[in-house]
Amino acid sequence: MMLPLFKHCVNILSARWGIYWFTNKRTRSVDQQNHWKEETEVMSLNEAETRTKIIDPKLEAAGWILQDRNQMNLHAGRGIAVREFPLVTGYADYLLFVDRKAVGVVEAKAEGTTLGGVAEQSSTYLVGLPENIPHIQLPLPFAYESNGEEIFFSK
Numbered sequence: 001m002m003l004p005l006f007k008h009c010v011n012i013l014s015a016r017w018g019i020y021w022f023t024n025k026r027t028r029s030v031d032q033q034n035h036w037k038e039e040t041e042v043m044s045l046n047e048a049e050t051r052t053k054i055i056d057p058k059l060e061a062a063g064w065i066l067q068d069r070n071q072m073n074l075h076a077g078r079g080i081a082v083r084e085f086p087l088v089t090g091y092a093d094y095l096l097f098v099d100r101k102a103v104g105v106v107e108a109k110a111e112g113t114t115l116g117g118v119a120e121q122s123s124t125y126l127v128g129l130p131e132n133i134p135h136i137q138l139p140l141p142f143a144y145e146s147n148g149e150e151i152f153f154s155k
Helices: 002-017 022-027 030-043 047-061 118-126
Strands: 065-068 079-087 090-098 101-108 142-146 151-153
Touching: 047 065, 047 090, 047 101, 090 118, 101 118, 118 142
Parallel strands: 065 079, 101 142
Antiparallel strands: 079 090, 090 101, 142 151
């Protein structure tokens, strides 16, 4: 008879710390299950999820118009951030355009990733612009790195 009490205590502690106790799922409230789900979603964002759930909204809030490469329209506004832009040196997570000219890149990493060392990666993108892309100068003057929580300006 001690086993049900033990499972109940573990469920309470597990709900508090975001650990899911699979064997006694039915006794947990919907609020506890949703709380656990929200915590694990936030803790486990990969790079693509970090871009769409955190970085995209921050860029939009700062006034950038977000576009996919295959639907790029540099006349849509003054500041355009183009996702997954192919460069000579790799794919920039975002290539930034101001007044239809490339000015910089944003390199995204998974949430919680340490940004030390990412500046070297984004700096290679600053010089890898294809010749047919209008730009203000080479290398591009602005490089940013972000994991959704921190934003580094490295150039």
